[in-house]
Amino acid sequence: MQNFIHNIPTQVLFGKGQIENLTSVLDRFGKKVLLTYGGGSIKKTGLYDDVMKRLNDGGFTVVECGGIDPNPRITTVEKGAQLCKENEIDVVLAVGGGSTIDCSKAICAGAYYEGDLWQMVLHPETIKKALPLVDVLTLAATGSEFDIFGVISNMETKEKIGSKLGFPAVSICDPTYTFTVPANQTAAGSADIMSHIMEVYFSQRENSDMSEGMCENILKSVIKNLPIALKEPENYNARANLMYASTLGCCGMPGYGKDLSSWSCHGMEHELSAFYDITHGVGLAILTPRWMEHILSDKTVGRFARFARNVWGLEDSDEYELAKKGIQALYDFFKESGIPMTLTEIGIDEEYFEKMAEDAVKYGGLEDAYVPLTKEDVVAIFEACL
C-alpha cells in the first residue's frame, strides 16, 4: 500500500431538504453573495426561486453570475472574479452541476488573484487565498462538490485544464434536485462517475484491498442504480446512491494506497471537449471501452479479468475471454443507457485526431499512464471510436 494524505475539509449536507440549512451556512461567511448558475435549468425547476427567496428573507445582498457554460471558460471566470472584486463579495454560492461548481472554484480563487487568471489555472500553486464556496448540487457526475479540482477551458488556445483550484467549504447535496435531470445527462453523469473510479482502479499495483473494494463497490452501485434512475427519474434511493457515488468518486479516497498514474481517458477526453465542446461523460463513455481493448495485454489481463469478475459478476475459464467480456459489459451498459457510443454520432471526425492526440499526451501526461500511451496510441484509440 502506498502512502496517502487525507485532507478534505468540505462539509457535506446530504439528503432531502438540506436546503433548510442554506442561510445558516452562508451566515458563517458573510452577507454579500455571488450567486453562480448555468444555463437556466434551475429557473425552470423552481430551485432558483427557492434559493432567491431564502437569500432575500435572510437579508443577503445577491449579485448574480448566471449562464455558466458546460466546459466553463476562462472568460467566465474572469467575469465572475471581477464581480467579486467590484461588489466585495463574502461568499460564492454555486447552484448547479460540475461545470458551475468548477467555474466557481476558479472565481473564488480569482477574486484575490493578482495577474492573469489563465496563468492561475495553469499554476494553482500560486493561489494564496480564496473566497469560501458553498454549493447546491443539481447533477450527479463530476464530484466537484467534494474535491479540489476544477476543469477550465480556454477556447482561444483550445486548452482544457484540470487544476487544483480548491475545495468547497460546504456542499448541499439533495438528490431530489436531480429528479428533473434528463436521461441523457443522467447517463453521461454516471459515465463520468464510473470513469473517475476506473481511472484509479486500473493502476500498476493491487495491494490496497480497502481501496480496490471501495472502487468495485462504487462501480456496482452505479451499475445497479443508473438503470433504475433512467426508468424512474424520481426514485429517491437510486438518485441518492448516484449522487453519493458522485461525491465519493473524485475525492481521492478510491485511490488511497494505490500506485497512481496519469488518468488515461480523462486526458484524451479533455481534448475532445476542448476541440468540440461535447458532453464530458459522453466522451468518456465512448473512449473507455476502446482504451481498454487497446491496452489489453498479458500485463493487464489479470486486472481486466478481476474487473469482469468483481464488478460485473462474470466468469470464464479463460482470463482473456473473461477480460473481454468485462469490457463488452461496460460498452453494453453505456449503450443501453442511451449514450451515443461513436464519435461519428456526436459529429467528430478524424480532422483533428493528430493534434488532439499530441495535446492529450502533452497535457494529460499520458506517458505516465497505467499503460503509457504515445500519440500513435491515442490516434488508434480515437480511430476505434469512429
Next chain:
Amino acid sequence: MQNFIHNIPTQVLFGKGQIENLTSVLDRFGKKVLLTYGGGSIKKTGLYDDVMKRLNDGGFTVVECGGIDPNPRITTVEKGAQLCKENEIDVVLAVGGGSTIDCSKAICAGAYYEGDLWQMVLHPETIKKALPLVDVLTLAATGSEFDIFGVISNMETKEKIGSKLGFPAVSICDPTYTFTVPANQTAAGSADIMSHIMEVYFSQRENSDMSEGMCENILKSVIKNLPIALKEPENYNARANLMYASTLGCCGMPGYGKDLSSWSCHGMEHELSAFYDITHGVGLAILTPRWMEHILSDKTVGRFARFARNVWGLEDSDEYELAKKGIQALYDFFKESGIPMTLTEIGIDEEYFEKMAEDAVKYGGLEDAYVPLTKEDVVAIFEACL
C-alpha cells in the same frame, strides 16, 4: 437512503515514514506540547525516543503524561487537563492506541472546561473550546484517530461512557508501528474494527447500496488481512489494510444513508469492561455471535443471509441455514484468531449479569437497537457467552 452530514476535519497522514512531518504539523499550533502515552510499549519499541528526539530538535517544550490506562479513567483525564492548565500547553500529542487517543480528546476539552470533568464526559454538548490534538497511532482498532468519540470510564461509579469529545486535528498513521503489536491485541483490535462495521451493517433499512458495500468491503479486508498479520507480523500491506480499516471503521461513513439505531454489542460490552476492565475487542468478539444468534428471526434472517453471502462468500438454499453459517463463520474466525471466546475464560461469571444488563439497556439505549433488547435479553446473551 437517510440524510447524513459529513463533517470530519481530521487530516490523516497515512503510511511509512509520515513521522517526518511531526514537527511541522505541531508547529501549526505552538511550541508547548503535552505528550500522552500508555503503559510504556512505545519506550520498548523506540518510538518514544524517536518522538522525543524530534521534539527536542524542533525546540518544543514537552510535558509528559504517561501511563494512560486501557479503558482510560476520568481521574487520568483530570490529571492531564490540570497539566495543560499549569503549563499553558498549546497542543496535545498522543502516541498510542485508542485508549491514549480517547483520553487525550478528553484532556484537550478538559483543558478549557470549567467544572467537573465527568459531567463534561456525560454532557459533551457543553464543551465550547478544546486544545488541538495530534496523534501518532500505534494500534489498529478503535478508529479514534478519525472520529469524534472518546470512551472514558469512571471506576468509582462503574460507568463507561462513549462521548462526542472532539476530532483529532491531525493523525499520523504509520502501519509499521503496529509490527510489534502482539497477536492477541492484533486480533482484539480487528474484532473492534469489525464490530464498528457490524453495528451499523445490521440496521432496519437496506437502501444505501453505497454504504452496504462499504461495510462489506471493510469486513472482507479485515477477514483477509488479519490472518496474514498474525502469521507475518511485519507484513506491511496486511498491517496497512488493517490500520486503514480502523481509520474508516468508526468515522461514520460506513453508516451514511442508513437508518441507524443504538449499537447493541458496544452497549453490552461497555458494561463488561466497566465492571471487569477486560480488553474491549475481546468482549465484543465474545458477545457478537451470541447476540446474532439471539436476534435471528424471520425479520432479521434476510440480513444475516446477506452477511453470510456477501461477507463470507457462503451459500445455502435455505435462508436460515445460510444465516447460521455466517454467524458460525464469524465465531470461527475470532476463535481461529486466538481470541478467548467465552466469558469464563476471561474470568467473568454471572455475579453482575443483572446489574450489567440493567446498565447496558440504560446507558446503551438498547431499547432503540436494531432489534430492541430488554434487560432479560441481555442477561440471556451474557449467559450464552459463559
